[in-house]
Amino acid sequence: MKTAPSPALNDPGIVPAILARHGHDATRLMQILRETQESLGWLAPETLTAIASGVGWPRAKVEGTAAFYSFFHLRPRGKYCVLWSDNITDRMLGNRELMQALCEKLWLEPGRLSEDGLVSVNTTSCTGMCDQGPAVLVNYRAVTRMDMARVEQMAELIRNQVPLDEWPAEWFQVTDNIRRKDALLDHGLVPGEALAAAMALGPQGLIDEVKAAGLRGRGGAGFSTGMKWALCRDAAGEAHYVVCNADEGEPGTFKDRVLLTSYADLVFEGMTLAGYAIGAKRGLMYLRGEYRYMLDALESVLARRRAERLLGARILDKDFDFDIEIHFGAGAYVCGEESALIESLEGKPGRPRIRPPFPVTHGYLDQPTAVNNVETLAAACLVARHGGTWYAGLGTGKSAGTKLLSVSGDVERPGIYEYPFGVTVAQVLQDAGVTNCIQAVQISGPSGVCIGQDELERRIAFEDLPTAGAFMVFDCTRDMFEVARNFAHFFAHESCGFCTPCRVGTQIVAQLMDKLETNHGSPYDIDEMFKMHRLMQGASHCGLGNSACNPLFDTLNKFRPAYERRLKSLDYEPAFDLDAALSQARQMTGRDDAGAHLDNME
Amino acid sequence: MSEQNIFLLDGEEIAFAPGQTIMQAAQSAHKYIPHLCWHPEFKPHGSCKLCTVKINGRFGSSCTVEAAAGQNVENRTAELDDKRRTLLQLLFVEGNHFCPSCEKSGDCLLQATAYEMGMMTPHFDHFYPDRPVDASHPDVMLDFNRCILCSLCVQASELADKKNVFVMGGRGMRGRKIILNSESGKLGDTDFSVDDRAASICPVGVILKKRVGFVVPYGERTYDKAPVSAVEAAK
Numbered sequence: 082m083k084t085a086p087s088p089a090l091n092d093p094g095i096v097p098a099i100l101a102r103h104g105h106d107a108t109r110l111m112q113i114l115r116e117t118q119e120s121l122g123w124l125a126p127e128t129l130t131a132i133a134s135g136v137g138w139p140r141a142k143v144e145g146t147a148a149f150y151s152f153f154h155l156r157p158r159g160k161y162c163v164l165w166s167d168n169i170t171d172r173m174l175g176n177r178e179l180m181q182a183l184c185e186k187l188w189l190e191p192g193r194l195s196e197d198g199l200v201s202v203n204t205t206s207c208t209g210m211c212d213q214g215p216a217v218l219v220n221y222r223a224v225t226r227m228d229m230a231r232v233e234q235m236a237e238l239i240r241n242q243v244p245l246d247e248w249p250a251e252w253f254q255v256t257d258n259i260r261r262k263d264a265l266l267d268h269g270l271v272p273g274e275a276l277a278a279a280m281a282l283g284p285q286g287l288i289d290e291v292k293a294a295g296l297r298g299r300g301g302a303g304f305s306t307g308m309k310w311a312l313c314r315d316a317a318g319e320a321h322y323v324v325c326n327a328d329e330g331e332p333g334t335f336k337d338r339v340l341l342t343s344y345a346d347l348v349f350e351g352m353t354l355a356g357y358a359i360g361a362k363r364g365l366m367y368l369r370g371e372y373r374y375m376l377d378a379l380e381s382v383l384a385r386r387r388a389e390r391l392l393g394a395r396i397l398d399k400d401f402d403f404d405i406e407i408h409f410g411a412g413a414y415v416c417g418e419e420s421a422l423i424e425s426l427e428g429k430p431g432r433p434r435i436r437p438p439f440p441v442t443h444g445y446l447d448q449p450t451a452v453n454n455v456e457t458l459a460a461a462c463l464v465a466r467h468g469g470t471w472y473a474g475l476g477t478g479k480s481a482g483t484k485l486l487s488v489s490g491d492v493e494r495p496g497i498y499e500y501p502f503g504v505t506v507a508q509v510l511q512d513a514g515v516t517n518c519i520q521a522v523q524i525s526g527p528s529g530v531c532i533g534q535d536e537l538e539r540r541i542a543f544e545d546l547p548t549a550g551a552f553m554v555f556d557c558t559r560d561m562f563e564v565a566r567n568f569a570h571f572f573a574h575e576s577c578g579f580c581t582p583c584r585v586g587t588q589i590v591a592q593l594m595d596k597l598e599t600n601h602g603s604p605y606d607i608d609e610m611f612k613m614h615r616l617m618q619g620a621s622h623c624g625l626g627n628s629a630c631n632p633l634f635d636t637l638n639k640f641r642p643a644y645e646r647r648l649k650s651l652d653y654e655p656a657f658d659l660d661a662a663l664s665q666a667r668q669m670t671g672r673d674d675a676g677a678h679l680d681n682m683e
Numbered sequence: 684m685s686e687q688n689i690f691l692l693d694g695e696e697i698a699f700a701p702g703q704t705i706m707q708a709a710q711s712a713h714k715y716i717p718h719l720c721w722h723p724e725f726k727p728h729g730s731c732k733l734c735t736v737k738i739n740g741r742f743g744s745s746c747t748v749e750a751a752a753g754q755n756v757e758n759r760t761a762e763l764d765d766k767r768r769t770l771l772q773l774l775f776v777e778g779n780h781f782c783p784s785c786e787k788s789g790d791c792l793l794q795a796t797a798y799e800m801g802m803m804t805p806h807f808d809h810f811y812p813d814r815p816v817d818a819s820h821p822d823v824m825l826d827f828n829r830c831i832l833c834s835l836c837v838q839a840s841e842l843a844d845k846k847n848v849f850v851m852g853g854r855g856m857r858g859r860k861i862i863l864n865s866e867s868g869k870l871g872d873t874d875f876s877v878d879d880r881a882a883s884i885c886p887v888g889v890i891l892k893k894r895v896g897f898v899v900p901y902g903e904r905t906y907d908k909a910p911v912s913a914v915e916a917a918k
């Protein structure tokens with residue numbers, strides 16, 4: 082086997098150039114690590130040492146960050162790294178069979194680097210392509226619509242070591258799949274229009290309109306945006322910051338992907354509005370690593386906006402300076418949690434902070450920070466342009482405006498659907514086209530709620546079914562136990578590991594679900610899962626742990642037969658087959674009589 | 684201290700100074716709230732969750748939540764001790780703890796707290812993780828099989844010793860671990876010294892001084908003589 086060359090020594094100029102480009106600034110560590118890895122393939126021990134001395138951090142701190150994120154490699158990674166998106170929707174589209182086939186063609190096991198150091202194949206959490214799966218990331222570039230033909234061709238391309246740039250271009254195509262537009266997607270605004278309207282109102286006037294609009298956060302929690310901006314504006318600090326949360330990690334969610342692809346102006350303008358409202362000069366967009374492919378397009382929108390005086394110094398000739406920079410995450414769902422996101426922006430592991438204090442007073446670099454979801458910021462443009470009263474007239478009483486839904490799973494037309502709040506689940510299903518009978522819809526992803534077929538008249542709104550946008554549909558042929566098991570593994574993989582209940586609890590739950598899957602479970606194990614649910618819901622440090630057992634709880638309550646089918650008996654069952662475990666002893670002693678089998682022992 | 688600065692801990696009135704956490708106020712009043720990752724010399728870390736209490740009916744970590752006048756705090760209730768027992772069991776099965784042969788036995792806060800909560804068995808299946816032992820340093824050895832990820836060594840090394848020998852990194856149960864500040868990852872290649880504050884902060888049996896092992900025999904150690912609740916309340 083070839084040993085991987087030491088990359089840092091191979092190319093002594095690369096790391097210093099990257100460090101210089103980022104001003105040796107430790108808070109830019111995530112970007113430094115990513116760019117270094119993009120050049121060198123992986124992050125060798127001596128590379129980390131060089132980066133640490135370059136940014137002036139203890140080496141262990143740099144390694145601590147690098148080790149936290151799934152997309153950073155501290156061991157040789159191979160020339161090709163293929164990661165299969167493993168959301169339940171990818172599974173329903175056959176990703177496991179395709180991955181197995183790819184592995185067989187390349188003669189390797191999932192998760193292991195090939196003998197010649199050329200390629201590794203593994204899974205990754207949902208990559209946000211549920212409407213065009215099964216999806217993969219090849220060297221962190223998104224490939225959509227995998228099928229057996231593509232698998233065969235991919236194996237060939239890898240074996241022949243064809244550079245990624247020469248792979249078929251259509252593989253890398255990501256389509257928007259916008260199926261229904263409403264006020265936001267049909268906004269009709271030209272760049273700068275909302276900003277000019279906001280500047281006519283003044284910062285306080287803008288905040289008042291946003292409050293009057295009843296705009297609530299689209300990232301899931303539904304906090305009043307006007308209130309957040311007011312709190313942030315009023316907080317004392319040396320500088321204020323706007324952060325756009327584009328981490329979009331909740332499995333089944335892909336609406337921010339579409340907004341950033343085709344509505345980037347609106348999102349950046351929303352960030353600029355927020356900056357104007359709270360008195361910030363800098364905005365940071367935290368984009369998930371899975372969306373790395375968007376960088377060039379987004380940078381060119383930013384450049385155009387600077388040229389049009391919509392960003393930079395003296396915006397629209399007024400006394401307002403503001404600019405935006407883009408930061409990437411590196412494969413960590415928990416970084417969608419706003420305080421973990423801020424830690425990541427500062428170059429640290431994405432560990433949720435102790436709250437209070439909240440980001441509005443102590444956020445990025447401990448300064449007042451308004452963190453908002455992509456869609457919230459885009460919607461703010463409508464408020465600035467048309468006024469709070471107009472906006473409040475859309476939707477329902479407690480849920481003003483419209484909501485983008487990311488519809489995937491068992492529907493004919495997966496994609497983006499925009500509705501005024503208050504739409505029924507049944508209406509969405511009808512528009513998306515369902516042919517088979519519906520068993521369940523998972524609203525707002527694994528940390529949301531799972532509703533059954535008798536609940537389809539419920540409404541998408543903070544009053545009934547709040548959602549960050551995911552809408553995954555399961556027809557009557559689907560096994561809801563497998564859905565919950567997929568989610569349990571997702572949380573076990575994504576737990577940051579900071580607090581005991583979530584760190585170990587998510588693993589216990591995943592283990593129990595696997596025990597049930599192999600038909601070794603008993604009602605006792607189901608009680609155990611309820612017990613973990615009760616523990617994690619109260620004692621976890623952040624929302625991830627608090628909601629990690631939601632899918633389990635919902636499916637156990639609503640689809641219990643899917644579990645009971647799997648129970649071996651009504652008594653306690655150990656996690657492994659005791660009798661099978663004795664087979665080696667039987668072989669060694671040459672016994673196979675009744676007394677050498679467990680069933681027959683007292 | 685004004686008269687209003689009082690809250691209820693299991694029905695007893697506890698006075699607090701403004702800015703104190705519930706844990707700090709309880710400690711000052713010689714009341715025991717179970718804890719593992721909290722240490723009076725350092726900032727609260729809030730990770731072990733053993734100190735979970737109910738504040739006006741809602742769960743919260745007493746080491747991070749500030750005391751406020753009129754709070755009704757439940758601490759040693761059957762419900763909460765039951766949760767604590769489960770948390771302890773999770774900590775036992777995620778590492779490799781074999782108390783009878785551990786040099787820390789009797790002085791270990793994890794073991795003592797497990798006795799206090801009446802934890803009789805680990806209950807869950809063991810994970811048996813593969814964790815390293817590091818004997819590279821002349822005066823101190825590390826056995827990470829027993830690490831409960833409390834970060835006290837991290838804080839001690841950063842804040843008291845100004846060295847950053849220990850840093851918490853990685854993600855999740857299988858990834859999160861102490862990273863040592865050397866390219867080899869060995870303690871012997873760091874500037875760690877046996878006189879560092881971090882050398883004597885570990886509440887469990889990870890950071891052990893060499894050659895002083897059984898100076899105090901089993902049976903005569905801190906928690907052999909009195910349960911942790913009594914030891915803590917006497918502080």
Ligand SMILES: Cc1cc2nc3c(=O)[nH]c(=O)nc-3n(C[C@H](O)[C@H](O)[C@H](O)COP(=O)(O)O)c2cc1C
Nearest residue numbers: 298299300326328329330417418419453454457624
């Ligand atoms: C585990 C976890 C993951 C989250 N992921 C996201 C995310 O991907 N995008 C997002 O906007 N908000 C996410 N949130 C919510 C954020 O913490 C925060 O509430 C939101 O960004 C605020 O913006 P908003 O008020 O505009 O919704 C997440 C929260 C948790 C607990």
Ligand code: SF4
Nearest residue numbers: 577579580583623626
């Ligand atoms: S709940 Fe989970 S993700 Fe959140 S801090 Fe605890 S371990 Fe980390």
Ligand code: SF4
Nearest residue numbers: 830831833834836885
């Ligand atoms: S080594 Fe000891 S002090 Fe450090 S984190 Fe582990 S248990 Fe805590």
Ligand code: FES
Nearest residue numbers: 718731732734746
């Ligand atoms: S003592 Fe409070 S969380 Fe550990």
